[in-house]
Amino acid sequence: MKAAVLYTFFAIILALPLFGAGECPACGGVVTTVGKVADDETKPSKNQWVWNRSICANLLFDEDSLICTRCWLAKDKNQPDTWMRSSLLPDSFVIPLSDAIRRFPEPGNYNQRFVGKRRIESMSFWCADSPDLIGKFQNYCKQHDLTLKLTRSERYPKEVFVDVEQKPIAQQDGADQPATASEAKAGGNQKPQTEKEATPR
Numbered sequence: 001m002k003a004a005v006l007y008t009f010f011a012i013i014l015a016l017p018l019f020g021a022g023e024c025p026a027c028g029g030v031v032t033t034v035g036k037v038a039d040d041e042t043k044p045s046k047n048q049w050v051w052n053r054s055i056c057a058n059l060l061f062d063e064d065s066l067i068c069t070r071c072w073l074a075k076d077k078n079q080p081d082t083w084m085r086s087s088l089l090p091d092s093f094v095i096p097l098s099d100a101i102r103r104f105p106e107p108g109n110y111n112q113r114f115v116g117k118r119r120i121e122s123m124s125f126w127c128a129d130s131p132d133l134i135g136k137f138q139n140y141c142k143q144h145d146l147t148l149k150l151t152r153s154e155r156y157p158k159e160v161f162v163d164v165e166q167k168p169i170a171q172q173d174g175a176d177q178p179a180t181a182s183e184a185k186a187g188g189n190q191k192p193q194t195e196k197e198a199t200p201r
């Protein structure tokens, strides 16, 4: 009996550091640091913002960055209350992506970002710069109230970088301020390169 009590006591003491980093603001999961998580390269990246698997330097996250062990959202060190995750697998988000983003008629790199209680989702990809294709995307975005942003680069003259973004979704507690364009842009700007380097053609 006594041994069992002692064991429980020590188990709690040992487990305390695990909870030291706190709780994920989005899903309530246990938070740890990136340095304590192994990136298994035989499997899809848990979070492409953290492990982009390319030679590009990672400016937003390092070993000390906080990451949720349940939904794999990671905390951006440079902005307050900002957690984000990126994945090529639309169904791999613990808090599911909205249908409008998840069912976009072209696969891409999916992003989920929480800024305080606001959830902002987007997806992006490179494709042929074809008026038919762009027209199709424009229609879809109009129907689903999404913002479509096209970026062209001299390096890839026949292609276009498509960035589709949803208007921020307020979580239950309500949101007071709308997301600013600069917040959304931080990810959008960096992506074209990362994506391109990661998938050379």
Ligand SMILES: [Zn+2]
Pocket: 024, 025, 026, 027, 028, 029, 068, 069, 070, 071, 072, 073
């Ligand atoms: Zn989480």
